[in-house]
Each structure stands twice: as C-alpha cells, then as structure tokens.
Amino acid sequence: MVQTRCETPFERGPQLCSHCRTGTGEPGLRRCSRLVAASPAMRALLDRAVPIAEADAPVVLFGETGAGKEVLARAIHANSSRRAKPFVAVNVAALPAELLESELFGHVKGAFTGALSSKRGLFEEADGGSLLLDEIGEMPLALQAKLLRVLQDGEVRRVGEVRPFSVDVRILCATHRDLRQAVRLHRFREDLYYRLKVFALTVPPLRERREDLEPLARMFLQGEGHASGELTAAARRTLETYRWPGNVRELVNAMRHGAALSRGGPVDVGHLPDDVVHPLARPVGDEPLRPLAEVEREHVVRVLEACGGRQGDAARVLGIGRTTLWRKLRGLGLEAAD
C-alpha cells in the first residue's frame, strides 16, 4: 500500500528535478512530487498548500475525478515535517465496511472467520507519517464513528482487541463529493466533517488550467518512452479544445495512446484517442449524470427544509400523500431527520 515517489529536495527556484527529471519545480514547494503546476490556478493552489503542508493538521482535498488530489496529498506529505515517515493511501470506497475496518485498524488472530493471523492496520503502517483516506465521502457511518474516536483520542484498537494503543498519524482526505451536502443528507457525520476539514484545498479541473496541458502531456509522453515529447500544433489545439471529463488521468491515457501510435515522431491528431478527437456532445448543463435515488433524496431534503420540517406541507409541495412521504423518508433512511 505504501508507494514511493521522487521526493528530491529542490535547491533553488523553479527547475527540473535533478533526480527524476520530470518535476517542474513549482514555486514554494521544496520537494519534488512530480507535480506539474504551470497554470495560475495550480500555482495559487500550491501557494496555499505550502503553509498547510507545514501545519500538522488534517486536510480535505476536493476535486473532480482524476484531477490530481492524490498527487497533491503526496506533495503535502513530502513538504511536511513527516516526510521521512510513510505516506499510506487507501481508497475507502473500494472495500466493504468490515474489511475496511480491519484494513484501517488491523485485527488480532481469530477476530473473525478467516483472521488466521494478526495483522497490522494502515494506521500502524502510517505511524509518524500521513494517511490518505481517498473517497472519504463513501465511508460507512459506523466507521465514521470509529475514525472520529481515533482522531479524538489518538488511539486505535485492532478488531478483536480490547486494549487500544496510541498512533501519531496525520489524516489527509480526498473526495469528489460535496461533503457539506453529504452532512445535510445525514450521510456524513457533522462532527467528523469539522474535525477533518481544518484545511481544505480544491484541485481545479484540467479544463480550467490550459497552461498545464502541454507540460503534462510532454511529461507523460516521455514517461511512455517518447523521447522528444513533441506534439504537432494541430494535436495541441485538439488537447486545448477537449473538456477532459476524466481530467489528468484521462490525459495520461491519451498520451499513452499517442506515444504508442506516433512511434517516436511528433504526436499528431490521428495518434490521439477517438474520444478526444471526436468528443460526444455533452448533455444539457454541466451536471454529471446521477442515480435517481440520489437526486430524489436531495430533492426531498430540500423541500422538507424549505417547509421547516413540516411533513404535511412538504408532501403537498411534492404532490404526494403524507403516508407516501413518510414511507419514502423511511426508505431513504431519513426518518430521524425530520
């Protein structure tokens, strides 16, 4: 789970990292984290990130999928006093609740079926360093309560163990969700939200930082063994007009495609993926398409709030019967919310 990256100190000013040759030496940051920041938006973000990196408190990183939240988390760790200790990242959304608990806190032998031996948790692995909880918005409520306790007491307890022990871990979190909205919808604990959100940073989407496109594209091409990293003017224009819904991760893949098809020559339009060259027309508005249940839940909460929590009024506004609304609230796990 622990991944190492280039974290070479910069001796002075903006420069190419003398070690991995890919960092661009952003102003402010003292260590390379292979993080490209040529655009005003990214530079402003890093200006804010530097003092935050040095402060030893939790940080929440917001941003669209693939925008670079994890790279920023690594840069924060690399520029913090914890840099010599581990950086551990875990995707909270990727594991079922029970597994996640033993992954985070560890377990003792025999704690549950299949626990054939004791196991250290990620909090222990990250001791002295930083732990990135990716997709924190997806953390089950029961685990949120346990995480809150760890933050309050500085202690963790392995699953099946009675005695807690102390750990010293800086929590970094990332999410593509609006956590305040999740709090309103009773999906995220309000007390945990305020504990975690001591500092907040938002990574802007790639379409809002065109100046980063070319340096990123070159870096990724060279990473794929394309020596010159060169793109034709037409290819550069194509990259600039595309919206990059998958952000930097999508650009990484597009450059993998470009490097393979161009066979070392300049990357031209024809070497780019079809999705980038012929993007589908976007649906009306910029909203991502979401499941009906999620939209329904938000709408019901909005109407209830507007009606001061009076279910009779809310049912009238929604055009449904009181009993139907009551049943809906129960189905959405919102009956306690009124």
Ligand SMILES: Nc1ncnc2c1ncn2[C@@H]1O[C@H](COP(=O)(O)OP(=O)(O)OP(=O)(O)O)[C@@H](O)[C@H]1O
């Ligand atoms: N500014 C950057 N400089 C260099 N590489 C970057 C930058 N931003 C993102 N990347 C690269 O783009 C890819 C996606 O970045 P990252 O994993 O940090 O995104 P994310 O916001 O955490 O995505 P997700 O929401 O899917 O978890 C990675 O390969 C990362 O190395």
Ligand SMILES: [Mg+2]
């Ligand atoms: Mg991530």
